[in-house]
Amino acid sequence: MFKRSTLRTFDAFSKTEEDVRIRTRTGGIIALLCCLVTIFLLISEWLNFNQVVNRPELVVDKDRQLKLELEADITFPSMPCDMLSLDIMDSAGEIQLDLLESGFTKTRLDQNGQSLGSSSLKVSDESYDPKDENYCGACYGAKDQSRNNEVPKEERVCCQTCNDVRRAYLEANWAFFDGKNIEQCEREGYVDRVNEQLNEGCRVQGSALLNRIQGTLHFAPGVAFQNPKGHFHDLSLYEKTHNLNFNHIINHLSFGKPVTSNARGRGASVATAPLDGRQAFPDRDTHMHQFSYFTKIVPTRYEYMDKMVVETAQFSATLHDRPLHGGADQDHPTTLHTKGGFPGLFVYFEMSPLKVINREQHAQTWSGFILNCITSIGGVLAVGTVLDKITYKAQKSIWGKKSV
Amino acid sequence: MAGLRSFDAFPKTDETHVKKSSNGGLSSIFTYLFLLFIAWTEFGSYFGGYVDEHYEVDDQLRETFQINMDLYVKTPCQYLDINVRDTTMDRKFVSKELNLEDMPFFIPYGSRVNDMNEIVTPDLDNVLSNAIPAQFREKIDTNNMFDEEERDAFNSCHIFGSVQVNRVAGELQITAKGHGYSSFMRAPPEEIDFSHVINELSYGEFYPYIDNPLDSTAKFVPDAPRTTFVYDTAIVPTIYEKLGAKIDTNQYAVSEYHINPEAQQGKGPIRFPGIFLRYDFEPLSIHISDVRLSFIQFVVRLVAILSFVIYTASWAFRLIDLVLLTCLGPRWSLLYQSDSKSQGILDKDPSSK
Numbered sequence: 001m002f003k004r005s006t007l008r009t010f011d012a013f014s015k016t017e018e019d020v021r022i023r024t025r026t027g028g029i030i031a032l033l034c035c036l037v038t039i040f041l042l043i044s045e046w047l048n049f050n051q052v053v054n055r056p057e058l059v060v061d062k063d064r065q066l067k068l069e070l071e072a073d074i075t076f077p078s079m080p081c082d083m084l085s086l087d088i089m090d091s092a093g094e095i096q097l098d099l100l101e102s103g104f105t106k107t108r109l110d111q112n113g114q115s116l117g118s119s120s121l122k123v124s125d126e127s128y129d130p131k132d133e134n135y136c137g138a139c140y141g142a143k144d145q146s147r148n149n150e151v152p153k154e155e156r157v158c159c160q161t162c163n164d165v166r167r168a169y170l171e172a173n174w175a176f177f178d179g180k181n182i183e184q185c186e187r188e189g190y191v192d193r194v195n196e197q198l199n200e201g202c203r204v205q206g207s208a209l210l211n212r213i214q215g216t217l218h219f220a221p222g223v224a225f226q227n228p229k230g231h232f233h234d235l236s237l238y239e240k241t242h243n244l245n246f247n248h249i250i251n252h253l254s255f256g257k258p259v260t261s262n263a264r265g266r267g268a269s270v271a272t273a274p275l276d277g278r279q280a281f282p283d284r285d286t287h288m289h290q291f292s293y294f295t296k297i298v299p300t301r302y303e304y305m306d307k308m309v310v311e312t313a314q315f316s317a318t319l320h321d322r323p324l325h326g327g328a329d330q331d332h333p334t335t336l337h338t339k340g341g342f343p344g345l346f347v348y349f350e351m352s353p354l355k356v357i358n359r360e361q362h363a364q365t366w367s368g369f370i371l372n373c374i375t376s377i378g379g380v381l382a383v384g385t386v387l388d389k390i391t392y393k394a395q396k397s398i399w400g401k402k403s404v
Numbered sequence: 405m406a407g408l409r410s411f412d413a414f415p416k417t418d419e420t421h422v423k424k425s426s427n428g429g430l431s432s433i434f435t436y437l438f439l440l441f442i443a444w445t446e447f448g449s450y451f452g453g454y455v456d457e458h459y460e461v462d463d464q465l466r467e468t469f470q471i472n473m474d475l476y477v478k479t480p481c482q483y484l485d486i487n488v489r490d491t492t493m494d495r496k497f498v499s500k501e502l503n504l505e506d507m508p509f510f511i512p513y514g515s516r517v518n519d520m521n522e523i524v525t526p527d528l529d530n531v532l533s534n535a536i537p538a539q540f541r542e543k544i545d546t547n548n549m550f551d552e553e554e555r556d557a558f559n560s561c562h563i564f565g566s567v568q569v570n571r572v573a574g575e576l577q578i579t580a581k582g583h584g585y586s587s588f589m590r591a592p593p594e595e596i597d598f599s600h601v602i603n604e605l606s607y608g609e610f611y612p613y614i615d616n617p618l619d620s621t622a623k624f625v626p627d628a629p630r631t632t633f634v635y636d637t638a639i640v641p642t643i644y645e646k647l648g649a650k651i652d653t654n655q656y657a658v659s660e661y662h663i664n665p666e667a668q669q670g671k672g673p674i675r676f677p678g679i680f681l682r683y684d685f686e687p688l689s690i691h692i693s694d695v696r697l698s699f700i701q702f703v704v705r706l707v708a709i710l711s712f713v714i715y716t717a718s719w720a721f722r723l724i725d726l727v728l729l730t731c732l733g734p735r736w737s738l739l740y741q742s743d744s745k746s747q748g749i750l751d752k753d754p755s756s757k
C-alpha cells in the first residue's frame with residue numbers, strides 16, 4: 001500500500017486554496033460565453049444524433065423468378081385511344097400484346113386536353129346480333145370462302161363481325177384503314193366512331209407485369225399482329241391520317257412496386273422516376289417519328305426506421321428520337337439516322353444485376369453521441385481557460401494589476 | 405564564435421524592445437483563426453471525418469455524353485473513317501467532329517507498348533488536384549508548314565478532340581475507308597496499319613490530368629498491320645466531392661483483345677481491320693465525398709485533444725517524477741529543483757508571475 005502522501009502525488013487534479021484564487025470580471029464573461037457555446041454545441045450534437053441518414057448498400061440481386069411491375073401514365077395529345085396499342089416484348093420471347101385492353105384505362109381527350117370520359121371503344125363481338133342463323137358475312141377476299149357452299153354450316157369460313165374482318169385482313173397482310181365500305185363495320189358503327197375520334201387524344205394509365213430481363217415496351221398505332229416475319233402493326237389508318245403523331249407527356253413512369261404514401265416523402269420517391277414530367281413536343285413534323293427511352297433498372301429496397309420495408313426499383317434513363325425515313329436531320333447534322341421501324345413510343349428496359357438497399361439509420365450511436373458531448377464540453381472549457389489566461393495576462397500587462 | 409554569429413539568419417529581439425499593440429493582438433487572433441481554418445481544410449478529415457462512398461441511380465435524364473480522345477494511328481488521315489454506332493442503330497460520322505492531322509508516326513517516351521497500364525485507383529485528393537478542365541486545341545492546317553519532302557514522311561494520323569454521342573451502349577469505330585463501310589475510295593491495303601498510340605481516352609468532361617486506364621498505351625504490330633483492335637469498356641459514372649468542389653466524371657474498366665482478320669479468314673464472322681472502342685454504362689453511379697466536422701466543431705475538438713494531451717503529459721510527468729523520487733532519492737526530483745528558475749511550462753501558473 002502507498003502511504004497517503006504517496007497517493008497524493010498521483011492527484012492529477014491538484015486543487016488551489018480558495019484564498020489564492022483570483023476571480024475576474026472577464027473570467028466571468030468568458031465562463032458565461034463558454035456555457036452558451038456549450039449549450040449550442042450540445043443542441044447541435046443532439047440534432048445530429050437525431051438525424052436519420054440513408055445508408056445505401058450494394059448487394060448482388062439474388063431474387064429469382066420475380067416479376068417487375070410497371071406503372072405508366074402517359075398522355076398522347078394527338079393519338080386517339082382506339083388506335084393506340086401497347087405491347088411488351090422481352091428477350092425470353094414472351095410477348096404481351098394489346099395490354100391496353102386489360103389493366104389499363106384509356107381516357108379520351110379532346111383537342112384541348114379535356115377528358116371525354118374513359119369509355120373505351122372496342123370492336124366487340126357482342127354487337128353482332130345473330131338474327132339470321134344462316135348469315136355468313138363476307139370476308140372481302142381476305143379469306144377463301146369459295147368452298148362455303150359445299151361444306152356443312154359449322155365448317156364455313158365467315159367474317160361475322162367487324163373484328164373478324166379486321167383479323168382476316170391482318171392475316172392476309174392487307175390494309176384495313178377505317179373499315180369503310182365493309183358491311184359489318186358500317187353496321188356496328190365502327191367507321192363513324194373511328195373517324196369521329198381521329199382528332200382526339202388519349203391518356204393511358206395503368207400497370208403491367210414484366211419479366212425481369214431485357215425487353216421493350218412500345219406504344220404504337222394500330223392493331224398488333226405477329227407473324228413468322230416478326231412483329232407488326234396495322235399502320236394503314238395512321239399513315240393515311242397525317243395529323244396523328246406520338247408527341248407525348250409522361251406524367252408518370254416507374255418500375256417496381258409503387259412506394260406507398262406512408263413511405264413517400266421520406267426520400268423513397270427520390271430517383272425512382274426520372275422521366276416524370278417529361279414533355280416531348282418537337283418543332284418538326286412528328287407524324288412518322290419514333291421516340292425511344294433507354295432505361296436501366298436497378299432493384300432497390302428501402303428499409304425504414306419503423307421496420308417497414310419497400311421493395312421497388314429505380315432506373316436511370318436516356319432518350320433518343322429519330323424520323324422513320326432515316327438520314328440526317330437538323331438537330332444532328334453529322335448523324336445518319338437509321339431507316340425503318342414504325343412510329344411510336346418505345347421504352348427499352350434492362351435489369352441491373354446489382355441491388356441497392358437504402359437503410360435508414362441514426363447518424364450516430366448512443367456512445368458516439370455521449371463521447372461527442374463530452375469532447376464538446378471539455379473542448380469549450382479548455383478554450384475558455386486559454387482565453388481567460390490570455391485576457392488576464394493582457395489586462396495585467398496593459399493596465400497593471402490594480403485595475404483588474 | 406563571433407564569426408559564426410554573423411551567419412544567424414534568425415536575429416532575435418529582446419522582450420523589452422518589443423512593442424505590443426492591441427490592434428496587433430486582434431490581427432494575430434485573426435491570423436490564428438485563419439491558420440486554424442487552413443488546418444481544417446488540410447487535415448479536418450482526420451478529426452471525425454471520413455470518405456463516404458455511396459451508390460446512387462442517376463436521376464437526371466441525359467441524352468448525350470462526351471468521348472475525349474487523342475490518338476496516333478499509323479495510317480494517313482485521308483484513308484481513315486471514324487463512325488459511332490450504338491443501340492439506336494444511328495450512324496454518326498465522327499470524322500467530321502474530331503480533328504485529324506497528318507504527322508510522322510512515333511511512340512512517345514513513357515508509353516507502354518503492347519502492354520496495359522498498372523491499375524491505379526486514384527484517391528479523392530488525387531482526383532481533385534488533377535481535375536483541371538480543358539479543351540482540345542483547334543485543328544491546324546499543317547500542309548503549309550512543311551515542304552513536300554517532309555510531308556512524305558507523314559505516314560500517320562493524329563486524331564484528337566471531343567465528340568458528343570448518345571448515352572447508350574455503342575461502339576466507336578476507326579476503320580480504313582472502303583474496308584467496312586462503303587466509301588467512294590478504297591484505302592490501298594499496303595497503306596493501312598492500325599498500330600496506334602492512345603495518349604488520352606476518357607469519357608465525360610475532359611480532365612487531361614486524371615489518369616485513365618488506357619492513357620499512354622500503345623499497340624505496335626509491324627508483323628500484322630491490318631489487325632482488329634477491340635477495347636471493351638464499361639463506364640461507371642463517378643462523382644467526387646470535397647469541400648464544395650464537385651467533379652462529375654466517369655471511370656471505366658477495360659478489357660482489350662486483338663485479332664488478325666487475315667489469319668482468321670474463313671473462320672467465324674467477317675472482321676475488318678480497325679480500332680473498335682465499345683462502351684456501355686452502369687446505371688449506378690459512385691458518389692465519393694469527403695465528410696467532416698464543421699469548422700466550429702473542429703476547433704473544439706482540436707482544443708479538446710490538445711488539452712487532453714497536456715493533461716496526460718502532466719500526469720506522466722508526475723509519474724516519472726515519483727518513480728525517480730522513490731528509486732533514486734529526492735536529489736533527482738524534477739519537480740522540486742531548488743536551483744532552477746523555470747519549472748517547465750506545464751506547472752507554470754500564470755498568476756504567479
